Amino acid sequence: MEGKRLNVLIADDHSIVREGLRFLLSTRDDVQVVCDAAHSDGILAGLAQHSVDLLLLDLGMPGVNRLQFIRDLRTQFPRLKILVLTANVELSTIRGVLDAGVHGYITKADDSHELLDAIDAVRRNECYLAAAVRFAVDGHGRAGSGDHLIAEAALTRRERQILTLVAQGTHARDIAEQLHISPLTVRKHRENLMRKLDLHNTAELAVYAVRLGLATG
Structure with a gap:
């Protein structure tokens, strides 16, 4: 994935969030937003119609049954990278989606540089955890005491x-x-x-x- 333009699908049920993410990612020459989606059906349609490298996924979207939805995507699109961008900081959710196979987890309270750092990490085939989440889990994605x-x-x-x-x-x-x-x-x-x-x-x-x-x- 390094060395080529990263095709991104933005999935969030709030249009202002999708527009803001589009604007932010437009500042990167190595990233192209190919489509966006406001619900789970839109995600599946976008993945079927476009060559998508990275899915920016809000866990609170209509039709997204979190862990099962992620597992299904990983099975159906094994080369797809999934970066969770959410307001949810519940440890059970963080641990669950990491175990389900996402490639990064950042929160909507983070600064924009966290998203750009996460994208760079994905391009290097690394898993990225935002600082707000990183301190709360160990190297295996398990919560501390x-x-x-x-x-x-x-x-x-x-x-x-x-x-x-x-x-x-x-x-x-x-x-x-x-x-x-x-x-x-x-x-x-x-x-x-x-x-x-x-x-x-x-x-x-x-x-x-x-x-x-x-x-x-």
């Missing part, structure tokens, strides 16, 4: 509250209202959490929250 995490960095009750709400996507001002503190205090807590846990963005905080068994909504 939440007890181990707690031992590494004990969290206060307030920090656990902040972590849970941040992982749910709650904005700072709404967290402030719920906890009766100022938005500045919320941001300070969030910064302290990332520093204490050696995390770098909200996606990583969300994965961490899942590993600790905190509700992520």
Whole structure:
């Protein structure tokens, strides 16, 4: 796959996401978006009609039964590379799709460079995990122990509250209202959490929250 243009199928049920991905990938001379799809039937039609090297797959699309759908694609199109691009950071989902044979997993909370890095990795026939996911699984795609995490960095009750709400996507001002503190205090807590846990963005905080068994909504 190295040395030739990579033909990509973008699969997401939100048109604005598909358009944004098209625009981002148009900046690469070695990548060409040949079609897109808003549901599972569209994916199958696109794969039948075009020579596709890489499928960018949103797990939440209509008709996509996650693991079975991926397994079926791997059987029907064995040379197809599948890169998951999703908002889902549940560890069972991450582990399941990796075991099903996807070639990468990135989240929609990641920066655009993660997608481009993932595409470069796919071209080298490597599996790519975004930083938000990478720290949460070992080399075999298995989740680590939440007890181990707690031992590494004990969290206060307030920090656990902040972590849970941040992982749910709650904005700072709404967290402030719920906890009766100022938005500045919320941001300070969030910064302290990332520093204490050696995390770098909200996606990583969300994965961490899942590993600790905190509700992520």
